[in-house]
Amino acid sequence: MIPYGRQSINKSDVDSVISVLKSDYLTQGEVLPRFERAVARYCGANYSVAVNSAPSALHIACLALGLGRGDWLWTSPITFVASSNCGLYCGANIDFVDIDLQSYNLCPKELKNKLQVAKRKGVLPKVLVVVHFSGQPCKMEEVHKLSLQFGFKIIEDASHAIGARYKNFPVGNCKYSDVTVFSFHPVKIITTGEGGMSLTNNVELFNKMKLFRSHGITRDTSQMIGNSDGDWYYQQIQLGFNYRMTEIQAALGLSQMDRLDDFILKRHDIAQRYDKMMLDFPLITPKQDVNSFSSFHLYIIRLDLSKIKKTRKQVFNYLRESGIGVNVHYVPVHLQPYYKSMGFRRGDFPKAESYYMNSISLPLFPDLKESEQDKIIKVLERVLNE
Numbered sequence: 007m008i009p010y011g012r013q014s015i016n017k018s019d020v021d022s023v024i025s026v027l028k029s030d031y032l033t034q035g036e037v038l039p040r041f042e043r044a045v046a047r048y049c050g051a052n053y054s055v056a057v058n059s060a061p062s063a064l065h066i067a068c069l070a071l072g073l074g075r076g077d078w079l080w081t082s083p084i085t086f087v088a089s090s091n092c093g094l095y096c097g098a099n100i101d102f103v104d105i106d107l108q109s110y111n112l113c114p115k116e117l118k119n120k121l122q123v124a125k126r127k128g129v130l131p132k133v134l135v136v137v138h139f140s141g142q143p144c145k146m147e148e149v150h151k152l153s154l155q156f157g158f159k160i161i162e163d164a165s166h167a168i169g170a171r172y173k174n175f176p177v178g179n180c181k182y183s184d185v186t187v188f189s190f191h192p193v194k195i196i197t198t199g200e201g202g203m204s205l206t207n208n209v210e211l212f213n214k215m216k217l218f219r220s221h222g223i224t225r226d227t228s229q230m231i232g233n234s235d236g237d238w239y240y241q242q243i244q245l246g247f248n249y250r251m252t253e254i255q256a257a258l259g260l261s262q263m264d265r266l267d268d269f270i271l272k273r274h275d276i277a278q279r280y281d282k283m284m285l286d287f288p289l290i291t292p293k294q295d296v297n298s299f300s301s302f303h304l305y306i307i308r309l310d311l312s313k314i315k316k317t318r319k320q321v322f323n324y325l326r327e328s329g330i331g332v333n334v335h336y337v338p339v340h341l342q343p344y345y346k347s348m349g350f351r352r353g354d355f356p357k358a359e360s361y362y363m364n365s366i367s368l369p370l371f372p373d374l375k376e377s378e379q380d381k382i383i384k385v386l387e388r389v390l391n392e
């Protein structure tokens with residue numbers, strides 16, 4: 007089976023991990039801060055906090071922003087459940103903003119309308135999680151302007167989008183947000199096995215996120231209540247978690263950073279080749295906004311079901327049966343049973359739901375061979391024309 011996404015591991019990655027395994031520290035050593043600095047420098051952010059997953063990064067970001075019971079977190083319905091679950095972890099309420107059907111990202115116009123209604127009702131969101139879906143950055147300038155007007159905080163869930171650029175600046179620079187979050191799961195752009203990171207330019211948010219990552223414990227006397235008892239002393243000043251990333255993971259991540267730009271170029275080459283070879287197919291290929299340079303985490307096609315004699319499910323099954331590991335990203339979050347039990351219903355976010363009806367993610371990862379891509383296109387052509 008050709009997977010829809012997979013990691014690319016070379017000898018440098020392996021050597022980097024082995025050298026940590028032979029060193030004194032498997033966790034809480036020197037490699038993790040190096041990895042954090044490498045990502046922050048690449049993105050142009052002041053501070054970064056590496057953690058064991060993107061959901062952990064989203065959780066500590068929400069906590070640092072003070073999200074709690076009675077507050078509202080809004081996000082896009084077309085995302086992985088983690089983008090909204092982080093609000094539930096904090097006891098907040100969740101709502102969604104429908105997508106635009108060009109980029110499949112949260113739509114700034116829908117956002118503005120929803121904010122105006124929310125303001126009249128006195129229930130504005132405290133936090134908006136924008137998702138750079140498939141690696142294509144959201145219209146951050148518009149969203150940022152609305153955040154100033156309506157007074158909410160912004161977290162960028164950039165799990166798909168390390169290496170992407172918005173208006174020529176790297177995603178992660180937090181120019182238009184409070185915190186940006188990356189995921190380093192093996193299907194994402196770079197990997198640490200499991201892992202995530204939060205970036206910010208705000209030193210207070212940085213210090214809070216570091217506390218929440220590690221039990222709420224500090225050894226920094228300037229953060230302590232009262233005096234230190236001595237050099238052994240530490241204080242718990244918050245209720246935190248163990249969300250730490252190991253040195254083994256950080257070593258892999260640091261090594262992967264060296265190839266990030268190369269990964270993105272390869273992803274673009276593959277995407278362009280799909281575009282070109284499927285020009286006459288009865289489907290919509292990914293549209294790119296002029297202000298965005300996607301990291302192409304996903305290559306999503308939308309079938310024109312009026313022009314083919316099959317359902318999406320039939321096309322999907324045929325591809326899977328032919329050894330092509332296609333996928334669907336994502337089941338709209340508000341239609342998950344857990345969210346439906348909170349009162350969401352089919353019809354709540356019509357554009358997200360219509361997107362979901364005919365989309366399929368084709369395999370896309372740096373090591374995808376040209377011959378594999380040719381096979382994918384041939385099989386797709388066959389099933390669409392049969």
Ligand SMILES: *Cc1c(COP(=O)(O)O)cnc(C)c1O
Nearest residue numbers: 059060061086088165189191201
């Ligand atoms: C993958 C992903 C996450 C979760 O990241 P993990 O580190 O794999 O748990 C969160 N949000 C989005 C949009 C993702 O794609």
